[in-house]
Amino acid sequence: MINPAAILETRALAIGYRSSGHERTVAAQLDVRLQPGNLVCLLGSNGAGKSTLMRTLGGLQPALSGQIIIDGQPLGALKPAELARKLSLVLTDRIDAGNLTAREVVVLGRTPYTGWLGSLSENDHSKIAQSIEQAGISPLLDRHMHQLSDGERQKVMLARALAQDTPLILLDEPTAHLDLPNRVEMMRLLHTLARDTRKAILLSTHELDLALQTADEVWLMHADGTLLAGLPEDLVLNGSFETTFARNGFSFDRATGTFVIHRPVDTAQIYLEGAVGPVFWARRALEREGLGISRYRDAPCRISAADTPDGFEAEIFFENLAFKVSSVQELIRQIRPLFPLR
Numbered sequence: 289m290i291n292p293a294a295i296l297e298t299r300a301l302a303i304g305y306r307s308s309g310h311e312r313t314v315a316a317q318l319d320v321r322l323q324p325g326n327l328v329c330l331l332g333s334n335g336a337g338k339s340t341l342m343r344t345l346g347g348l349q350p351a352l353s354g355q356i357i358i359d360g361q362p363l364g365a366l367k368p369a370e371l372a373r374k375l376s377l378v379l380t381d382r383i384d385a386g387n388l389t390a391r392e393v394v395v396l397g398r399t400p401y402t403g404w405l406g407s408l409s410e411n412d413h414s415k416i417a418q419s420i421e422q423a424g425i426s427p428l429l430d431r432h433m434h435q436l437s438d439g440e441r442q443k444v445m446l447a448r449a450l451a452q453d454t455p456l457i458l459l460d461e462p463t464a465h466l467d468l469p470n471r472v473e474m475m476r477l478l479h480t481l482a483r484d485t486r487k488a489i490l491l492s493t494h495e496l497d498l499a500l501q502t503a504d505e506v507w508l509m510h511a512d513g514t515l516l517a518g519l520p521e522d523l524v525l526n527g528s529f530e531t532t533f534a535r536n537g538f539s540f541d542r543a544t545g546t547f548v549i550h551r552p553v554d555t556a557q558i559y560l561e562g563a564v565g566p567v568f569w570a571r572r573a574l575e576r577e578g579l580g581i582s583r584y585r586d587a588p589c590r591i592s593a594a595d596t597p598d599g600f601e602a603e604i605f606f607e608n609l610a611f612k613v614s615s616v617q618e619l620i621r622q623i624r625p626l627f628p629l630r
């Protein structure tokens with residue numbers, strides 16, 4: 289198989305910190321490749337080294353050893369102006385745009401092409417307008433950065449990176465301050481952007497669910513300083529996700545791609561059958577109540593759940609009783625007295 293040229297590649301890269309003769313390695317032996325057109329999500333627990341890797345790849349802090357190759361050239365060999373045309377970096381916690389307006393910040397994204405005092409060409413104007421549109425920040429343009437919310441500032445910084453129009457975009461936790469619809473929208477936009485413009489996008493995130501849905505590849509950083517790269521589905525199926533995020537009290541469920549909180553559960557007394565959605569949500573509510581779900585249809589209680597225009601209905605069969613409920617709340621209310629000794 290032909291392996292297309294990577295826009296970013298690391299060879300035996302070690303990242304970390306050096307101060308007064310002391311070296312602290314955060315991760316080592318990193319050999320990764322990022323291809324044009326791909327969206328890669330960098331995942332890992334707190335302190336695993338995601339920001340350190342982002343800053344090192346972006347040239348903001350030196351590598352401890354190894355190589356970073358950008359568009360075929362070692363990172364260290366690129367002059368700042370060359371690097372700014374190849375790579376844009378958005379660091380969430382470092383948004384310090386002084387007293388600039390959102391529009392001025394986005395316009396600054398064109399600096400690598402215009403110079404500090406350069407005037408904007410037709411092409412610059414069109415790139416700026418497109419970036420503003422894509423990031424959805426038109427209503428914010430005349431506001432000063434310090435007058436914006438964290439989430440709004442984050443979107444402006446994305447627009448600036450888009451205006452910079454580099455083949456490689458690195459974003460450190462771009463969804464950190466966004467609400468759910470905006471998080472989904474941001475990931476969708478980045479995914480589409482990678483596909484449509486052949487940009488390579490690397491973002492770090494704690495949004496495992498969104499990453500699983502949108503990433504072409506996931507880079508999983510472990511606390512032991514190693515990094516595992518692969519298709520999200522493969523990393524789920526081979527257990528890497530579970531290992532990385534394992535904690536007492538909850539686990540990653542491969543079947544649903546979600547985290548499951550362990551609660552003391554009663555011996556399995558209830559058999560659940562019916563439509564997929566109603567069964568999934570009924571199961572959640574029952575397990576929260578400490579009621580175990582049986583794999584056997586002859587369990588003491590059987591619940592048959594169905595989709596309705598209002599969302600949910602179920603029939604409960606217990607000993608010689610059968611009764612209907614029309615919400616999960618009602619289901620729980622009816623089930624509780626049947627298993628009082630839990």
Ligand SMILES: Nc1ncnc2c1ncn2[C@@H]1O[C@H](COP(=O)(O)OP(=O)(O)OP(=O)(O)O)[C@@H](O)[C@H]1O
Binds near residue numbers: 312332337338340
């Ligand atoms: N300036 C620094 N000097 C020394 N060690 C540092 C420095 N900054 C971070 N570290 C350490 O490096 C490790 C990686 O930190 P980093 O911020 O890269 O993790 P992260 O994966 O981005 O974490 P989070 O998810 O919490 O943002 C941590 O152990 C952290 O304590």
